[in-house]
Amino acid sequence: MSAATSAATAGPGPWGKFFQGLQKMGRSLQLPIAVLPAAGILNRLGQPDVFGDDGLGWTNVAKVIDAAGGALLDSTLGLPLLFCVGVAIGMAKKSDGSTALAAVTGFLVFYAVLQAFPVDCPKGQEAVDGGCVDFAGKAFTAATYQNPGVFGGIVIGLISAYVWRRFYRTKLVDWLGFFNGRRLVPILMAFIGLLLGGLAAWAWQPIGDGLTNFGEWLSDAGSWGSGVFGVANRALLVVGLHQFLNTFVWFQFGDFKAADGDIVHGDINRFLAGDPSAGQFLTGFFPIMMFALPAAALAITHCAKPHRRKEVGGLMLSVALTSFVTGITEPIEYSFLFVAPLLYAVHAVLTGVSMAVSWALGAKDGFSFSAGLIDYVINWSLATKPWLLLIIGACAAVVYYAVFRFAITRFDLKTPGREPEEEREDETRA
Numbered sequence: 001m002s003a004a005t006s007a008a009t010a011g012p013g014p015w016g017k018f019f020q021g022l023q024k025m026g027r028s029l030q031l032p033i034a035v036l037p038a039a040g041i042l043n044r045l046g047q048p049d050v051f052g053d054d055g056l057g058w059t060n061v062a063k064v065i066d067a068a069g070g071a072l073l074d075s076t077l078g079l080p081l082l083f084c085v086g087v088a089i090g091m092a093k094k095s096d097g098s099t100a101l102a103a104v105t106g107f108l109v110f111y112a113v114l115q116a117f118p119v120d121c122p123k124g125q126e127a128v129d130g131g132c133v134d135f136a137g138k139a140f141t142a143a144t145y146q147n148p149g150v151f152g153g154i155v156i157g158l159i160s161a162y163v164w165r166r167f168y169r170t171k172l173v174d175w176l177g178f179f180n181g182r183r184l185v186p187i188l189m190a191f192i193g194l195l196l197g198g199l200a201a202w203a204w205q206p207i208g209d210g211l212t213n214f215g216e217w218l219s220d221a222g223s224w225g226s227g228v229f230g231v232a233n234r235a236l237l238v239v240g241l242h243q244f245l246n247t248f249v250w251f252q253f254g255d256f257k258a259a260d261g262d263i264v265h266g267d268i269n270r271f272l273a274g275d276p277s278a279g280q281f282l283t284g285f286f287p288i289m290m291f292a293l294p295a296a297a298l299a300i301t302h303c304a305k306p307h308r309r310k311e312v313g314g315l316m317l318s319v320a321l322t323s324f325v326t327g328i329t330e331p332i333e334y335s336f337l338f339v340a341p342l343l344y345a346v347h348a349v350l351t352g353v354s355m356a357v358s359w360a361l362g363a364k365d366g367f368s369f370s371a372g373l374i375d376y377v378i379n380w381s382l383a384t385k386p387w388l389l390l391i392i393g394a395c396a397a398v399v400y401y402a403v404f405r406f407a408i409t410r411f412d413l414k415t416p417g418r419e420p421e422e423e424r425e426d427e428t429r430a
Helices: 005-007 014-028 036-045 061-071 076-089 098-116 149-167 174-179 180-222 222-239 243-253 267-272 286-302 306-326 332-336 341-360 373-378 386-410 420-430
Strands: 126-128 129-133 141-142 256-259 263-265
Touching: 014 243, 036 061, 036 180, 036 267, 036 332, 036 373, 061 174, 076 098, 076 243, 076 373, 098 149, 098 180, 149 180, 149 243, 174 180, 180 222, 222 243, 222 332, 222 341, 222 386, 243 267, 256 267, 263 267, 286 332, 286 341, 286 373, 286 386, 306 332, 306 373, 332 341, 341 386
Parallel strands: none
Antiparallel strands: 126 129, 129 141, 256 263
């Protein structure tokens, strides 16, 4: 065997394996994210202006629905647990129900340990059961605890997946045979959760402060910070790592005290809880996903060869409607990403421009899943100047159509419907 053949069959190196692992983890994050539309709809229907006192007047129904949505969006228990289980299932090879059970076991122990160590009371207050008391002012405040949030859930999920892969076939001595294999993993995760909980109670404060400071820096950057996030989001989509960035910005950064007294974290949760400063890293996606990318799909259709225009038009109509209604953009983006990477780079920059302009003009909107028509309509009453996004979207559509049509025709980009006939014949035969 030649050296070249050996190199070709050796497989990816350490960095390649690391990168593949990151991509796999990014895909695993999509599983818990898929739950968020249900959480967002329940949360919205439970608001006072829908089923509550200011809407239909079904107060008790609104309370039930709001509690259901709040359980999934709870940044202390609900969301971290969803991400923990999702990552564990996605990262474990040949995983089954025992993987999820191990992840839940580890996380619940981890969570309970953190709840045993409240943060120190402010100066002048004394700790009592469940909170801090200012005897001079006769005031009581509930205790706060270290909250790694979604980050902690992801870490527990990753460790659960590793432990499952490492021990799911382990055989113990005969008298402990009942605990062989898959039954052993949840037991191990209980002790690992105990250790990680103790470690987090001691070490999370500086880590959490660092993440908070970074989030504040990004927020203080205003429209510039929004634009940088938009460019990075689309750039990382190319390699499937955008969910890493999204997870921390949308579910971890920032905090807001909701009307019920709970502290919520992340741009999505803060927006849904009524934080007037939230939506900085969400708003500018609406013009792109609802208007700009469908306009790009129209340009691709118009640039297709005449005899293929009807075929391509049907395909582009489907992906354009998907983007417009649900905010799922990958079908459109992948149609030109690999044949025109520079055009995709322009798309990433224009996404950043949309993010910056939308925020600079005072528009504020948000979503529970993605920036499509469904979330736009559901969250209309929570948004600030949502009508402005329609104007920005119309302008973005014109820009995208012009840029895409010019680039495709000027540089003869092989977008759908413009491929050489011989390639099409080969694909048909295959």
